[in-house]
Amino acid sequence: MKELKIEYKTKTVRLVFGRGVFTNSLFPEGRKYLVLTDENVARLHGDKFKKISRFVKVLPPGEGSKTLDAASSLVSFLLEEGFTKDDCLVACGGGMITDLGGFVASVYKRGMGFISVPTTLLAQADSALGGKNGVNFASGEKTFKNQIGTIYQPELVAADPLFLKTLPPEEFRSGLGEVLKCGLCFSPSLFARLRDGFDENDIFECLSIKAEITAQDEFEEGARALLNYGHTLGHALESLSGFRLRHGEAVALGLLHETEEQSIKEKIRELLEKYSFPEFRFDKRELAAYIRQDKKIRQGKIRLPVLKDIGMTELLETDFDAYLQRLL
Numbered sequence: 021m022k023e024l025k026i027e028y029k030t031k032t033v034r035l036v037f038g039r040g041v042f043t044n045s046l047f048p049e050g051r052k053y054l055v056l057t058d059e060n061v062a063r064l065h066g067d068k069f070k071k072i073s074r075f076v077k078v079l080p081p082g083e084g085s086k087t088l089d090a091a092s093s094l095v096s097f098l099l100e101e102g103f104t105k106d107d108c109l110v111a112c113g114g115g116m117i118t119d120l121g122g123f124v125a126s127v128y129k130r131g132m133g134f135i136s137v138p139t140t141l142l143a144q145a146d147s148a149l150g151g152k153n154g155v156n157f158a159s160g161e162k163t164f165k166n167q168i169g170t171i172y173q174p175e176l177v178a179a180d181p182l183f184l185k186t187l188p189p190e191e192f193r194s195g196l197g198e199v200l201k202c203g204l205c206f207s208p209s210l211f212a213r214l215r216d217g218f219d220e221n222d223i224f225e226c227l228s229i230k231a232e233i234t235a236q237d238e239f240e241e242g243a244r245a246l247l248n249y250g251h252t253l254g255h256a257l258e259s260l261s262g263f264r265l266r267h268g269e270a271v272a273l274g275l276l277h278e279t280e281e282q283s284i285k286e287k288i289r290e291l292l293e294k295y296s297f298p299e300f301r302f303d304k305r306e307l308a309a310y311i312r313q314d315k316k317i318r319q320g321k322i323r324l325p326v327l328k329d330i331g332m333t334e335l336l337e338t339d340f341d342a343y344l345q346r347l348l
């Protein structure tokens with residue numbers, strides 16, 4: 021087992037990683053637990069969750085469950101069952117479940133206990149750590165990603181690669197999109213290794229990198245924004261595709277299109293081909309409407325991570341319209 025203690029301003033987060041780290045001993049008696057999961061994860065791993073608590077909430081899988089309505093039903097349930105601030109919400113699932121669970125835990129009585137048990141590669145390598153959470157929000161005919169959320173740290177993240185044995189290949193590939201980003205932006209050795217293949221221990225490298233960056237800058241006032249490389253375009257593509265493109269697939273396309281240096285672009289393209297990432301054709305004007313909703317835009321300016329070289333990323337404050345023209 022590998023372990024990190026990450027000192028955030030608001031909380032110390034314990035991270036455990038390795039095959040078999042998910043055991044009942046992570047959930048000592050003395051408080052109530054609500055396990056939140058989705059139907060796929062419940063079907064494949066539900067027997068393990070029943071041992072943690074008699075309170076298990078199972079939602080339909082997919083982005084359609086990451087809504088304020090779902091959050092509000094969970095709050096009703098917590099109230100009806102008499103959960104207090106000292107009790108704990110345990111999110112067992114992919115990024116959809118850990119984002120929704122983290123959001124509910126952060127607002128219920130202004131913050132209750134929260135444990136994150138990521139079960140997809142994407143959630144293990146990236147989204148379960150750092151405290152960002154949120155729900156999608158529909159306005160008119162469009163649904164915008166993660167428009168309502170908070171930054172709220174879990175007390176524990178338990179990333180157990182045994183969960184990944186049941187993960188469908190397309191979900192695995194989506195997670196690889198975030199692993200690729202991590203190598204491309206922060207670790208030339210990881211980026212080079214990915215040409216030979218993926219190793220489970222790469223997850224811990226991604227987590228260690230994210231832990232260091234997010235502990236330095238918990239509320240994204242500076243360096244944390246570097247983690248958003250590829251995401252400006254990625255989020256917009258994900259929404260524009262009506263969520264047919266998975267998050268990591270969209271991020272991978274974002275990495276390709278946001279990278280200017282041709283030799284690096286070529287290396288990214290080779291990796292996307294190696295791992296069979298899907299292509300996606302988009303209408304530039306339509307895409308622009310989605311990019312305009314990006315949370316990073318403030319007073320017409322956007323602070324963007326730009327890639328200087330493999331493993332070297334820096335932030336550039338730029339005029340949003342100029343950026344859009346260059347990108348599209």
Ligand SMILES: NC(=O)c1ccc[n+]([C@@H]2O[C@H](COP(=O)([O-])OP(=O)(O)OC[C@H]3O[C@@H](n4cnc5c(N)ncnc54)[C@H](O)[C@@H]3O)[C@@H](O)[C@H]2O)c1
Pocket residue numbers: 058059060061064081082083086113114115116117119139140141142143146147148149150151152153165166183184185186187188191194195266267268
């Ligand atoms: N908070 C953050 O920092 C952050 C970062 C990146 C992405 N995200 C969010 O994460 C979400 C995407 O996460 P995701 O890719 O994990 O998607 P997801 O949670 O929708 O899971 C993908 C699919 O895999 C299934 N699944 C989960 N675990 C499984 C397992 N062990 N075996 C078999 N099937 C399993 C789910 O049921 C679902 O169908 C998006 O909502 C995105 O916005 C958040």
